[in-house]
Amino acid sequence: DTGVSQDPRHKITKRGQNVTFRCDPISEHNRLYWYRQTLGQGPEFLTYFQNEAQLEKSRLLSDRFSAERPKGSFSTLEIQRTEQGDSAMYLCASSPGDRGLGSYEQYFGPGTRLTVT
Amino acid sequence: DAKTTQPNSMESNEEEPVHLPCNHSTISGTDYIHWYRQLPSQGPEYVIHGLTSNVNNRMASLAIAEDRKSSTLILHRATLRDAAVYYCILRDYNNAGNMLTFGGGTRLMVKP
Numbered sequence: 001d002t003g004v005s006q007d008p009r010h011k012i013t014k015r016g017q018n019v020t021f022r023c024d025p026i027s028e029h030n031r032l033y034w035y036r037q038t039l040g041q042g043p044e045f046l047t048y049f050q051n052e053a054q055l056e057k058s059r060l061l062s063d064r065f066s067a068e069r070p071k072g073s074f075s076t077l078e079i080q081r082t083e084q085g086d087s088a089m090y091l092c093a094s095s096p097g098d099r100g101l102g103s104y105e106q107y108f109g110p111g112t113r114l115t116v117t
Numbered sequence: 118d119a120k121t122t123q124p125n126s127m128e129s130n131e132e133e134p135v136h137l138p139c140n141h142s143t144i145s146g147t148d149y150i151h152w153y154r155q156l157p158s159q160g161p162e163y164v165i166h167g168l169t170s171n172v173n174n175r176m177a178s179l180a181i182a183e184d185r186k187s188s189t190l191i192l193h194r195a196t197l198r199d200a201a202v203y204y205c206i207l208r209d210y211n212n213a214g215n216m217l218t219f220g221g222g223t224r225l226m227v228k229p
Contacts, residue, residue: 042220042222043219056216107163110159
């Protein structure tokens with residue numbers, strides 16, 4: 001088990017461009033989460049998947065953001081028409097989701113740092 | 118999720134114990150207390166969690182007040198590698214989504 005991986009680790013893009021990030025969760029974890037973290041703040045929840053179904057989205061996830069998890073394995077997060085305010089660390093986490101609802105931990109990837117110029 | 122309050126920062130000397138406090142006066146009966154930490158340039162890392170009783174694992178101990186309105190994360194011997202931001206998070210047992218709601222956390226600095 002190699003843990004949660006994210007690609008790329010760093011992305012610099014110009015305002016108005018589209019970007020896509022990928023997350024590979026721990027195998028057999030059926031829950032996958034996306035968070036965003038700006039400098040000096042704690043991570044903020046964006047969205048989560050139970051297998052391939054996207055079950056909840058934060059108000060932070062504007063129409064320019066879309067996430068998918070085809071076949072319930074890896075996930076992608078796309079940002080269209082990027083803005084400077086999108087500059088942040090994008091974190092992915094996974095969890096097994098099959099124990100008591102409040103108890104199991106989430107395993108985070110190293111994050112993708114996005115800089116919009 | 119109910120809110121937690123933590124000091125912004127704490128300092129410790131290497132090889133000494135560290136007690137990181139967390140107040141959660143509005144905790145409900147179905148809230149688990151979770152601790153995560155985030156080392157520089159890394160994603161958060163699970164440390165420990167508990168419901169009512171004190172808990173120990175290889176990383177730390179969690180002491181939970183009898184009324185559950187506060188808890189303390191205990192690092193028995195701080196090392197330089199423990200310098201991180203520590204987050205105390207409440208997670209509702211009944212929350213199907215179980216996303217984590219992070220506050221500002223406590224930045225722990227460890228002096229050699």
